[in-house]
Amino acid sequence: MEPTYQPKDIEIRAQAHWANTGAYQVIENALDAEGNPRPKFYACSMLPYPSGKLHMGHVRNYTINDVMLRYLRMNGYNVLMPMGWDAFGMPAENAAIAHNVPPAVWTRANIADMKAQMQPLGLAFDWSREIATCDPSYYKWNQWLFLKMLEKGIAYRKTQVVNWDPVDQTVLANEQVIDGKGWRSGVAVEKREIPGYYLAITAYAEELLEGVKTKLTGWPNQVRTMQENWIGKSVGVRFAFPHDVKDASGKLVQDGRLFVFTTRADTIMGVTFCAVAPEHPLATLAAASNPTLYAFIEECKKGGVAEADMATMEKKGMSTGQVVTHPLTNEQIPVWIGNYVLMTYGDGAVMGVPAHDERDFAFAQKYDLSIKQVIDSRKPYSTDAWQTHYADYGECIHSGALDGMKYEAAIDYIAAQLKPHGGEKKIQYRLRDWGISRQRYWGTPIPIINCDSCGPIPVPYADLPVILPEDLVPDGSGNPLKKDKRFLNCVCPKCGKSAQRETDTMDTFVDSSWYFMRYCSPNSNMSMVDARNDYWMPMDQYIGGIEHAVLHLLYARFWTKVMKDFGLIKFDEPFTNLFTQGMLSKECFYRQDEAGKKRWYYPNEIEVTYDDKGRPVGAISKEDGNPVILGGMEKMSKSKNNVVEPKDIIEKFGADTARAYVMFAGPPDQSAAWSDSGAEGVFRFLRRFYTFGLAQREAVKNHPAKIDWNQLSRELKTLRHTLHSILKQATHDYQRLQYNTVVSAAMKMLNALEEVKTTADAHAVVVTREGISILIRMLYPVAPHITFQLWDELGFKATHGEIMDAPWPKVDDAALVQEEIQIMVQVNGKLRGQISVRADASKETIEALALADESVAKHTDGKAIKKVIVVPGKLINVVV
RNA sequence: GCCCGGGUGGUGAAACAGGUAGACACAACGGACUUAAAAUCCGUCGGGACUAAACAUCCCGUACCGGUUCGAUUCCGGUCCUGGGCACCA
Numbered sequence: 001m002e003p004t005y006q007p008k009d010i011e012i013r014a015q016a017h018w019a020n021t022g023a024y025q026v027i028e029n030a031l032d033a034e035g036n037p038r039p040k041f042y043a044c045s046m047l048p049y050p051s052g053k054l055h056m057g058h059v060r061n062y063t064i065n066d067v068m069l070r071y072l073r074m075n076g077y078n079v080l081m082p083m084g085w086d087a088f089g090m091p092a093e094n095a096a097i098a099h100n101v102p103p104a105v106w107t108r109a110n111i112a113d114m115k116a117q118m119q120p121l122g123l124a125f126d127w128s129r130e131i132a133t134c135d136p137s138y139y140k141w142n143q144w145l146f147l148k149m150l151e152k153g154i155a156y157r158k159t160q161v162v163n164w165d166p167v168d169q170t171v172l173a174n175e176q177v178i179d180g181k182g183w184r185s186g187v188a189v190e191k192r193e194i195p196g197y198y199l200a201i202t203a204y205a206e207e208l209l210e211g212v213k214t215k216l217t218g219w220p221n222q223v224r225t226m227q228e229n230w231i232g233k234s235v236g237v238r239f240a241f242p243h244d245v246k247d248a249s250g251k252l253v254q255d256g257r258l259f260v261f262t263t264r265a266d267t268i269m270g271v272t273f274c275a276v277a278p279e280h281p282l283a284t285l286a287a288a289s290n291p292t293l294y295a296f297i298e299e300c301k302k303g304g305v306a307e308a309d310m311a312t313m314e315k316k317g318m319s320t321g322q323v324v325t326h327p328l329t330n331e332q333i334p335v336w337i338g339n340y341v342l343m344t345y346g347d348g349a350v351m352g353v354p355a356h357d358e359r360d361f362a363f364a365q366k367y368d369l370s371i372k373q374v375i376d377s378r379k380p381y382s383t384d385a386w387q388t389h390y391a392d393y394g395e396c397i398h399s400g401a402l403d404g405m406k407y408e409a410a411i412d413y414i415a416a417q418l419k420p421h422g423g424e425k426k427i428q429y430r431l432r433d434w435g436i437s438r439q440r441y442w443g444t445p446i447p448i449i450n451c452d453s454c455g456p457i458p459v460p461y462a463d464l465p466v467i468l469p470e471d472l473v474p475d476g477s478g479n480p481l482k483k484d485k486r487f488l489n490c491v492c493p494k495c496g497k498s499a500q501r502e503t504d505t506m507d508t509f510v511d512s513s514w515y516f517m518r519y520c521s522p523n524s525n526m527s528m529v530d531a532r533n534d535y536w537m538p539m540d541q542y543i544g545g546i547e548h549a550v551l552h553l554l555y556a557r558f559w560t561k562v563m564k565d566f567g568l569i570k571f572d573e574p575f576t577n578l579f580t581q582g583m584l585s586k587e588c589f590y591r592q593d594e595a596g597k598k599r600w601y602y603p604n605e606i607e608v609t610y611d612d613k614g615r616p617v618g619a620i621s622k623e624d625g626n627p628v629i630l631g632g633m634e635k636m637s638k639s640k641n642n643v644v645e646p647k648d649i650i651e652k653f654g655a656d657t658a659r660a661y662v663m664f665a666g667p668p669d670q671s672a673a674w675s676d677s678g679a680e681g682v683f684r685f686l687r688r689f690y691t692f693g694l695a696q697r698e699a700v701k702n703h704p705a706k707i708d709w710n711q712l713s714r715e716l717k718t719l720r721h722t723l724h725s726i727l728k729q730a731t732h733d734y735q736r737l738q739y740n741t742v743v744s745a746a747m748k749m750l751n752a753l754e755e756v757k758t759t760a761d762a763h764a765v766v767v768t769r770e771g772i773s774i775l776i777r778m779l780y781p782v783a784p785h786i787t788f789q790l791w792d793e794l795g796f797k798a799t800h801g802e803i804m805d806a807p808w809p810k811v812d813d814a815a816l817v818q819e820e821i822q823i824m825v826q827v828n829g830k831l832r833g834q835i836s837v838r839a840d841a842s843k844e845t846i847e848a849l850a851l852a853d854e855s856v857a858k859h860t861d862g863k864a865i866k867k868v869i870v871v872p873g874k875l876i877n878v879v880v
Numbered sequence: 881g882c883c884c885g886g887g888u889g890g891u892g893a894a895a896c897a898g899g900u901a902g903a904c905a906c907a908a909c910g911g912a913c914u915u916a917a918a919a920u921c922c923g924u925c926g927g928g929a930c931u932a933a934a935c936a937u938c939c940c941g942u943a944c945c946g947g948u949u950c951g952a953u954u955c956c957g958g959u960c961c962u963g964g965g966c967a968c969c970a
Contacts, residue, residue, distance in 0.1 A: 049970050089970065162968070173968040222884055226965075229883050307966045311881040340881095344967095359881095431967095438968060508970070546964060549884075582886095583963085635963085664905075666892060670885095671963070673892060678906050685905085688920095732896065741894070744904040751904090824900050829951035831900060855937090869950055875899050879950045 005690040007654020014785040024124040028535040030078040038078040042536045046544030049086045052110040054117035056584045059646045063659045066123045070781035071734045074808045082519035083125040087134035088443045089508045097476045103442040104470035121655050129522045133511035139444040140465030141528040154200045160435050164192035170478045171439040177304040191301045196437030201558045205429045218577035223549045230550045232430025236263035239423030241324035261346035266410035269399035270374035273352040275338035280348045283337045286320035300339045315340050327421040361386045436507040441480050443505030451492035451499035513559035538571045546580040582671035583635050588642040589628045600641040653683040656783035664743040693790040700769045701795045704762045722752045723771045724815040746779045774809040825850045826877040827859040843870050850876045
């Protein structure tokens with residue numbers, strides 16, 4: 001009797017071996033056995049936030065990374081897979097408030113916890129390169145590059161609009177604004193303008209766009225499109241409406257110009273109003289002498305600053321009472337304030353053409369402004385209700401000199417006509433400069449000293465890093481750095497008088513914009529990165545969640561381009577290939593109280609009943625026996641109590657099962673649903689594999705000498721055909737990162753090998769041995785421990801060396817050749833039968849055989865054959 | 881509201897470049913083994929028509945409606961549902 005599969009013993013043994021041999025520590029310019037340089041491959045997962053708990057999403061991400069590394073290593077690559085911690089951020093401050101512990105303490109404890117939870121998974125991280133972004137040796141270089149950017153004018157200071165909690169007297173993140181109210185105070189938030197630092201990412205807009213379009217061919221198209229849309233390049237015309245308005249003191253403001261940007265200058269003759277953002281200077285001016293208007297602007301300042309809120313709120317407006325002059329017709333155009341006009345886009349003002357813009361149309365209807373059709377798109381037009389075709393391009397009508405012109409001609413003509421009014425063709429981006437100031441404690445200090453005499457002064461390079469005190473405990477009302485005299489008080493580097501440090505810290509996206517380069521030279525003390533970075537970067541494969549498709553990935557690309565312009569690196573795109581993994585979901589259960597508040601139940605608190613098809617139909621609480629609502633499949637989250645902890649799975653089934661099941665659960669780039677019994681199924685497979693492997697031990701070790709494959713029986717030839725076609729498919733799937741079907745392939749291969757009953761037959765032993773050596777290597781990247789053990793037990797280690805560096809099995813093309821193949825026969829596209837033909841059969845032979853087929857004859861009987869389509873090796877379609 | 885995805889059996893899914901829809905599993909059901917249970921092994925498993933049952937055959941079926949094609953899960957247009965992002969969550 002063979003011993004049963006004990007994953008824990010096997011995994012501990014394998015991991016100890018890898019640890020003792022330093023198997024995962026990689027060096028630059030590594031050579032192969034023949035002394036030739038091995039091709040480098042840098043495969044990296046997005047660094048995690050140390051929340052304290054490793055969840056299955058992490059496991060999925062890192063297992064994808066690990067499987068890739070192990071596969072490539074067997075294929076001769078020198079692969080780097082590092083790990084680190086995105087250690088700054090709000091959750092640490094929230095924990096600090098809740099538990100009265102400094103964020104640093106909480107964060108470092110979490111890092112230790114999470115690292116310990118990762119350890120039993122057997123991931124091939126090179127821990128010698130670990131970094132935590134809260135470490136001064138890391139964030140020093142955030143500060144250093146920020147100062148460089150200030151020098152070059154890429155970083156600058158201007159005012160920004162933030163969410164302000166009037167009770168807690170603090171700035172709120174969008175996340176902390178719930179239904180327009182502060183999350184702690186519960187009162188309505190306000191918009192407030194404060195100064196902050198910006199990075200001029202818009203200066204790189206064209207380069208970022210060009211890169212997305214032409215260079216990032218290894219990225220998912222979806223992400224490329226999202227970035228393209230985010231940058232949002234539009235070509236239009238910027239021009240001004242001249243106006244004479246009075247300022248607060250009643251003085252005439254001469255030569256006033258209200259600048260607008262439009263992509264539809266061809267509709268300029270349809271302008272019936274102009275709308276400005278509530279923060280626009282013209283609005284402020286008008287409000288100074290008009291209390292109603294002032295109140296309206298104040299009203300607009302209520303609510304959060306999130307774009308989704310702005311876009312879904314009710315469109316409101318109010319006339320300023322001012323007029324501007326239409327630059328071409330000299331008509332007087334009323335100026336309105338519109339809460340839907342964004343101060344952050346273009347000049348914060350738009351021309352209103354209700355006839356051909358949906359929002360303007362709605363606005364005009366609501367406030368009874370006139371609608372003037374000026375484009376004929378050859379479809380009916382009426383001002384009663386908006387139709388999408390009203391916004392179509394067409395020919396200008398009711399537009400005087402423009403009549404009959406199409407878009408291009410009209411734009412050119414108008415741009416020329418508007419020249420005296422500051423008009424020009426202009427490229428406008430949706431992308432805004434990156435505001436990096438955060439009014440928070442737990443982040444990289446912005447290296448600025450504010451002096452009453454000299455203003456904001458950069459900290460001298462020699463004084464870097466500006467170290468963040470680690471012993472403060474925030475209390476929810478403002479930034480504790482403001483109360484910390486040791487940090488706050490300093491001397492102005494310029495005039496020597498006493499001054500105060502900037503207490504704003506940097507957006508954590510700064511930390512994550514270049515950490516992947518620091519992994520390459522983690523201990524570089526004299527510079528941000530060193531020559532080792534040139535070896536590893538650009539990264540060959542980046543892996544992470546789709547939720548980072550725009551912000552993080554765009555900021556990292558921008559940061560890289562800046563570093564290149566500063567001569568620190570030689571490449572301008574950091575990530576050659578990108579893989580975005582899907583989320584994991586699991587069923588969840590809840591009850592709702594009268595107020596609509598949901599209480600989520602843990603799986604062990606309830607009992608689920610199933611119908612005869614195994615479909616869940618209901619659930620009851622074990623506590624009170626009353627029903628609980630089935631919440632369906634939801635993204636695993638702590639708040640819904642449907643999180644599966646890796647620890648539990650590893651304890652129950654072992655790391656190999658956890659890894660293999662997470663891979664098997666679904667295509668890595670799509671969301672997948674967790675099922676406990678599915679994991680158990682994978683465990684059963686591994687156990688069967690282990691038992692089968694050990695049972696073959698003696699036969700495999702004492703296998704006969706090499707044999708002539710041509711001498712094999714028909715059954716064994718078929719088996720080899722099966723083995724090698726499965727290997728071919730699995731190899732292809734490894735290359736395209738479709739690891740779910742790799743696991744299927746391994747299952748199929750074991751099924752095929754178990755079919756062989758004649759172990760006494762020498763030929764069968766040789767084929768089985770070949771099959772099992774393929775299967776072990778094929779499964780190794782996914783389940784490295786069990787395969788490590790079997791590789792050793794079956795004697796392959798003695799003959800072929802460590803499995804980790806064993807060569808990837810080769811597909812024997814000769815085994816794939818078949819003498820007879822099956823051809824599907826269709827009549828009019830419907831399957832009517834199949835025929836068996838020699839692989840080299842001619843089209844004519846196939847056609848004749850197909851037509852002779854009984855079932856085909858039945859369906860073609862009495863009908864004229866119009867056409868016959870033959871797909872070689874696959875199918876024939878008879879059209880009647 | 882805007883931008884980008886996804887939708888295939890009871891369930892997770894597969895189908896690589898438009899050519900056998902449902903591989904591989906899970907669940908369920910039936911059976912073998914067992915004193916029994918567990919484990920293991922074998923079988924059935926999209927819906928319908930025909931049938932006492934089975935075999936065979938036929939029809940329908942990849943969210944829904946339409947188009948292109950000899951042939952569509954795959955390509956195109958529209959609709960519905962659903963997930964991600966929207967600049968201070970990471």
